[in-house]
Amino acid sequence: MTQGPRNPIESVVSSHQKLLDELPFDDTTDFEDAKRGLIATADSCVIRNEDGGVVWDNDSYAFVSGQAPESVNPSLWRQSTLTSMQGLYEVIPDLVYQVRGFDASNLTLIEGDQGVIAVDPLVSAETAAAALDLYREHRGQRPVTAVIYTHCHADHYGGVKGVTTQEDVDAGRCAVFAPEKFVEHLVTEWVYAGGAMARRISYMYGTVLDRGPQGQVGVGLGQTNSTGAITLINPTIEITETGQEHTVDGLRIVFQLAPGTEAPAEMHFYLPDHQALCVAENATHTQHNLLTLRGAEVRDAHAWAHYVQEMIDMFGRTAETIFSPHHWPMWGNERIVEFLSLQRDLYAYMHDQTLRLLNKGYTGIEIAEMMTLPPALEKAWHTRGYYGSVSHNVKAIYQRYMGWFDGNPAHLWQHPPEEQGKRYVEYMGGSAAVLERARKSFDDGDLRWVAEVVSHVVFAEPDNTEAKELLADALEQLGYGAENGTWRNIYLAGAYELRRGNFGTPVSSRSADTLAQLTPPQIFDALAVQIDGPRSWDDVIKLDVVLPDADTTYRVLLRNGVLTHTAAPASTPADVTITVPANRLFAALTAADPTDAGAQISGDGSALARLAGYIDAPDPDFEIVMP
Structure with missing residues (x-):
């Protein structure tokens, strides 16, 4: 079965128009910020490994511009237009520069007395090296005198050997800073459960999907992950307490630890003499994940809000520039404090309201359907659910406090999916009857129900081509309608496998460099x-x-x-x-x-x-x- 993709149905197109009418698409501030300080773009942003294989291709997203097609949520299209921009950008003259669009994350370069500090050197050594080359082409051959890992996810350390070497680190020519327990948490997240995560990442990031209006358009946090060599050099200096200060290549840097937030080991840092704040991945231009859909430890929304407030208390009175290893910077103290305050309120609201409702007996699934953000958070572009979402974040908060069991005895010892599927199909009168009813639901636009019901048929009868076709069609339409980039990819990846078969795991979480450490x-x-x-x-x-x-x-x-x-x-x-x-x-x-x-x-x-x-x-x- 290799049909598809199909065109969006009317209910999806109508939902897109509703969003166009509700959200402030005439606000172009993010586009002005994202374009500010552009020095140069790469003539071609296709990066290859030593064997000539393509590990990164930002050029494949050239189609993401102009008005959103009917097959993409217009809010996600807007976000992907912003995240697909590439080039070298000046953030603060003669101090902070970013290379954006060379991977899922940004390479930030901070100029010191003798060289440059590389912050969060991308996923792969190849992309990090290419990004550093673009910087050096326009800012000179400065040596890398330090590396800062803000947290323990691969898109913030994996390219380190593209910007420095183990020999330079061992010789003391390059220091490597990281939050305490950086390697410990890296191992527990990416090695112990790495096999399952890698398979699910291929769904979450739409790794094998075609780039295009009916395929992968980005993940909300960036476009996708590169597929080059993931490397690792162990930290030489651990940050163990908030307020810890180091002078690095002539620059004073004050660190703030934020454990248990977007990563179990994470930190922010501030350049007090230049009023510049790096917020790591805890305040970006999207609602983030409290439980990433690839799988991970559940993150602490309460702690997240607390550390954003602490960041405001420590640096908010003086910060004039804010930047992150994802998305684009912001300037101006008043704007920065309001941005951070809304980000704080986002995680605090979801946390507190979920606890309020679970204490009234509602389950995670029920609370996710009930939860509506305050108008100020609904209208702010940077709190929209492009990467995380209210739906799966609320369920994550419930899981953190209450676990997988919702208290209903009927759910304590359920059959596994295949056995459930057989029984559901039998009780509903057989697969033909189920599919007949499901087609009507599809025509009515009740896509969520079609996906749930027809999935039972597929698990009961894996060779039922008719069921797989209908399920693929429903998942595809759900993908077209999704504002969240990872939801879109997961739906479309499911449709892809139903139509074409299992595509396996194109990426690996177990790099040789990581295992060697x-x-x-x-x-x-x-x-x-x-x-x-x-x-x-x-x-x-x-x-x-x-x-x-x-x-x-x-x-x-x-x-x-x-x-x-x-x-x-x-x-x-x-x-x-x-x-x-x-x-x-x-x-x-x-x-x-x-x-x-x-x-x-x-x-x-x-x-x-x-x-x-x-x-x-x-x-x-x-x-x-x-x-």
């Missing part, structure tokens, strides 16, 4: 979550891991299907011992032959082989829209 305990934990418990619970394996360069020996024990580790001296002999340099440990434990990774093995080699055989690697191509 793991500590031994993090490596053991990463392996522990891959152990097939039922297959291994009758086996006992005692493995000693000797790291001569670290002068440490770990006892790794498989018992009852659980892999544990300790550095305490063992009281019993090991079945097998592996001796390996610490920086080769991950490679040795995951290689078919550990000696190929420079390891030495003594004792019962079959025990090591048994252990390797119990590792159940993530499935990068698991089904989402199909059973």
